[in-house]
Amino acid sequence: MTLFTEFGRYLLMIKGMFSKPENWKMYWKELMHQCNEIGIGSLGIVVIISFFMGAVSALQTAYQLVSPVIPMSTVAQIVRDTVILEFAPTLVCIVLAGVVGSKIASELGNMRVSEQIDALEIMGINTKAYLVLPKILASLIMIPLLVVISAALGILGGQLAATSAGILSANQYETGLLSNFQQYNVFFALVKAYTFSFLISSIPAYYGYHVQGGALEIGRSSTKSVVVSCVSILFADYVLAALLLQ
Amino acid sequence: MIEVKNIRKGFGEKTVLNGVTVTMQPGKCNLIIGASGSGKTVFMKCMVGLLVPDQGEICYDDKDFNKLGAEEKKEIRQQIGMLFQGSALFDSLTVEQNIMFPLNMFTQDTYAQKLKRVNGVLERVNLKDVNKKYPAELSGGMKKRVGIARAIVLNPKYLFVDEPNSGLDPQTSLVIDKLVKEITTEYNITTVVNTHDMNSVMEIGDHIIFMYQGKKEWEGSNKEIIFNKNERLNEFIFASEFLKDAKDMRMLEQTGKISNDRDMDKLLPPG
Ligand SMILES: Nc1ncnc2c1ncn2[C@@H]1O[C@H](COP(=O)(O)OP(=O)(O)OP(=O)(O)O)[C@@H](O)[C@H]1O
Ligand SMILES: [Mg+2]
Numbered sequence: 001m002t003l004f005t006e007f008g009r010y011l012l013m014i015k016g017m018f019s020k021p022e023n024w025k026m027y028w029k030e031l032m033h034q035c036n037e038i039g040i041g042s043l044g045i046v047v048i049i050s051f052f053m054g055a056v057s058a059l060q061t062a063y064q065l066v067s068p069v070i071p072m073s074t075v076a077q078i079v080r081d082t083v084i085l086e087f088a089p090t091l092v093c094i095v096l097a098g099v100v101g102s103k104i105a106s107e108l109g110n111m112r113v114s115e116q117i118d119a120l121e122i123m124g125i126n127t128k129a130y131l132v133l134p135k136i137l138a139s140l141i142m143i144p145l146l147v148v149i150s151a152a153l154g155i156l157g158g159q160l161a162a163t164s165a166g167i168l169s170a171n172q173y174e175t176g177l178l179s180n181f182q183q184y185n186v187f188f189a190l191v192k193a194y195t196f197s198f199l200i201s202s203i204p205a206y207y208g209y210h211v212q213g214g215a216l217e218i219g220r221s222s223t224k225s226v227v228v229s230c231v232s233i234l235f236a237d238y239v240l241a242a243l244l245l246q
Numbered sequence: 247m248i249e250v251k252n253i254r255k256g257f258g259e260k261t262v263l264n265g266v267t268v269t270m271q272p273g274k275c276n277l278i279i280g281a282s283g284s285g286k287t288v289f290m291k292c293m294v295g296l297l298v299p300d301q302g303e304i305c306y307d308d309k310d311f312n313k314l315g316a317e318e319k320k321e322i323r324q325q326i327g328m329l330f331q332g333s334a335l336f337d338s339l340t341v342e343q344n345i346m347f348p349l350n351m352f353t354q355d356t357y358a359q360k361l362k363r364v365n366g367v368l369e370r371v372n373l374k375d376v377n378k379k380y381p382a383e384l385s386g387g388m389k390k391r392v393g394i395a396r397a398i399v400l401n402p403k404y405l406f407v408d409e410p411n412s413g414l415d416p417q418t419s420l421v422i423d424k425l426v427k428e429i430t431t432e433y434n435i436t437t438v439v440n441t442h443d444m445n446s447v448m449e450i451g452d453h454i455i456f457m458y459q460g461k462k463e464w465e466g467s468n469k470e471i472i473f474n475k476n477e478r479l480n481e482f483i484f485a486s487e488f489l490k491d492a493k494d495m496r497m498l499e500q501t502g503k504i505s506n507d508r509d510m511d512k513l514l515p516p517g
Contacts (some may be wrong), residue, residue: 019316023351115334118296123348124323126316 010206031134038135038201039142041151042099046092050150053087054079054157059210062167072168076176079158081185084163087191088151091194093196096143098228101204104135105225108208109218117209128158130203139201140194147193188244196233202231247272248293248404248436253302255285255292262288262507263299264460267308273434275427279441280457281482282326286440287331289457290408293438294326295319306404327397331440335381335396341368342377345396352400367395382507391425398429405435411443412428423449444483447471450507456482472496 021027061078108131111117120127159173168176207225211217248270255263262285270276278286291297293304295311304311304321314322335344340365349360368376371391381389390410397405407426410420427450430437441447447454451468456479464471464479472493474480484490 022320026351069282110337114332115330116336119328119330119334122298122323122328123351124320124327125351237496239392246510 009210010202013043013128013206013209014202015131016126016131019126019129020089022125027130027134030130031137031229034134038100038138039146041103041127042096042146043228045095045099046146046150047153049092049095050088050153051157053091054083054154056159057082057087057154058162058167059165060159062162062165069173073172073176074121075162075168076158076173077179079162080155080177080181082204083158084151084185084189085137086109088147088154089192089196092147093193093200094230094231096146097196097204097233098202098226100139101226101229102202102222103204105204105208105222106218107223108132108140109211110203112209112211113214113218128209132202132209136198136201139197143197143200143235144193145174145189147189151189165219190238191244192237192240199232199236200229203232211232247304247307248438249305249308250293251303251305253289253292253299253304255288255297255299262460263292266301266457266460266462268465269438269456270438270454270463272436273430274437274452275430276436276438276453276455277441277447277451278438278455279447279482280508282442284457285460286442286457287408290406290438290440294328294406295323295498313492324400325403326406327400327402327404329390329393329397329408329410331408331412333381333386333393335389335392337381339380340377341373341379341381341384341392344381345399348400358428363399364395367399368392370398370429371395372421385424386413390414390422394422394425394429398433398435401433403435405430405437407437407439409440409442411441411446411484416445419443419445420449426450444489447483 005238058075062072062076065072065075082200089129109118117127117131120130155177159170162168162173163170204222204225207221207228208218211221248465250266250268250270252265252267253263254261254265266289278289280286283366288297292299295304298312309318309322311319311322335341336347337456339347344359345364345367346360349355349363353360355363369372371394373388373391373395376384376388376392384392394407405426410422410426414422423446425440426437429435439446439450448468448471451471454464454466454468454471455462456464456476458478464476466474471479471483484493488500
């Protein structure tokens with residue numbers, strides 16, 4: 001199938017998601033369930049990677065800053081900006097593309113292959129609205145929250161690593177954090193987080209929803225969806241940087 | 247009433263249904279039989295609207311299903327219950343939640359009312375003490391019964407059953423067949439069953455449609471099918487030598503003649 005047909009089917013799926021719910025309460029329940037699965041379910045991994053990416057970036061920045069004219073508190077400033085601008089939104093979302101994306105693709109793929117989606121359709125339920133939309137909405141609600149938590153933990157991780165290695169004191173780190181802070185960066189990070197959340201939920205949903213065949217194809221589509229989401233995150237990352245960071 | 251008018255359906259180059267016209271009799275078990283791969287499942291999926299035929303009409307009470315708007319389609323679908331070939335139970339939900347799902351979605355009943363209804367249909371399909379079990383913990387036959395229970399929980403007008411017997415032993419098959427038949431008569435449902443099991447054909451076939459290479463080859467009741475003269479159908483029914491012999495014995499008893507020129511000695515008891 002050509003890229004354009006696939007993209008067209010993807011858009012049709014998105015369009016098909018919007019219809020009046022058969023029963024608001026059931027849709028709400030499904031949304032909350034997905035928020036729990038996607039948000040709380042990936043909290044652990046996000047905490048771990050954020051902490052370490054902050055710690056590593058503090059140590060590496062300190063290692064590269066050899067000039068005596070630059071004050072050591074600059075380390076904190078650089079950690080803050082790289083974490084907020086790139087690491088928290090992009091790195092976390094790439095990891096989540098694997099965690100959340102494969103879960104969404106294989107869940108929907110399994111439902112498709114075992115005819116559960118057909119069973120829902122027969123009951124008169126719009127499966128795009130009932131199965132796909134709550135997953136995308138839940139991602140849009142939860143993943144930006146995870147990104148914010150990740151940024152905070154990353155900065156904290158940097159502080160702990162830097163102070164325990166004796167590179168700079170906690171006070172110096174704080175001075176660095178507060179100097180030259182730009183709120184726009186946070187806005188930029190959130191724009192990225194929302195964009196990526198949409199990509200890492202809708203792309204796997206597309207691949208999972210349209211699986212044909214058996215168990216083997218579920219695995220394939222889940223792998224493919226992770227690859228495609230990761231590439232599109234990187235591409236979107238570039239486009240957003242080109243558009244919004246002038 | 248369901249009327250299928252001249253439907254055609256193909257996938258790419260391959261034509262699966264090639265002009266099928268048939269009327270499903272209300273309040274009866276309508277059986278679609280045919281060899282594996284003859285297009286029974288495709289035909290059923292066209293009837294319930296999961297596949298859109300390339301040509302032809304599927305009419306529910308004189309309304310062409312594929313020409314209806316989304317809301318009208320939903321209305322008809324809520325009168326349809328279907329049991330899929332692989333049962334298609336929601337595997338993240340317990341048996342009780344599976345059956346309650348349509349009630350949760352489409353009724354405003356209280357939990358107690360819904361539970362009563364669920365237990366009612368579970369009893370109807372002869373299942374006990376499975377409310378809290380997950381589909382993975384059930385046997386194939388139990389899954390089919392839960393599937394039937396879920397399909398009938400909203401009192402449908404139409405029941406579609408795809409291969410109720412695949413993967414079941416003859417005795418369990420018979421139980422499921424009887425269940426389908428009883429439910430059909432009891433609630434006056436129009437039932438359509440796909441099968442290639444001759445036991446079910448003889449047991450429940452009020453109205454039988456034989457599919458061959460994408461066409462309706464023969465149509466009749468279970469009383470007519472045994473004495474039919476259609477070669478392809480006979481080839482399908484009397485696939486084993488044993489059954490051929492049995493048929494000849496029966497013909498011999500009834501008419502004193504046999505249908506073909508096979509060796510008669512083999513049929514007579516030894517000695
Ligand atoms: N989605 C599809 N895409 C392409 N070909 C298909 C599709 N669905 C069915 N077919 C083809 O249509 C033909 C009929 O399939 P169908 O599943 O209807 O057979 P069946 O009569 O139900 O067989 P069985 O008794 O084994 O269930 C098969 O040759 C199959 O390859
Ligand atoms: Mg089939």
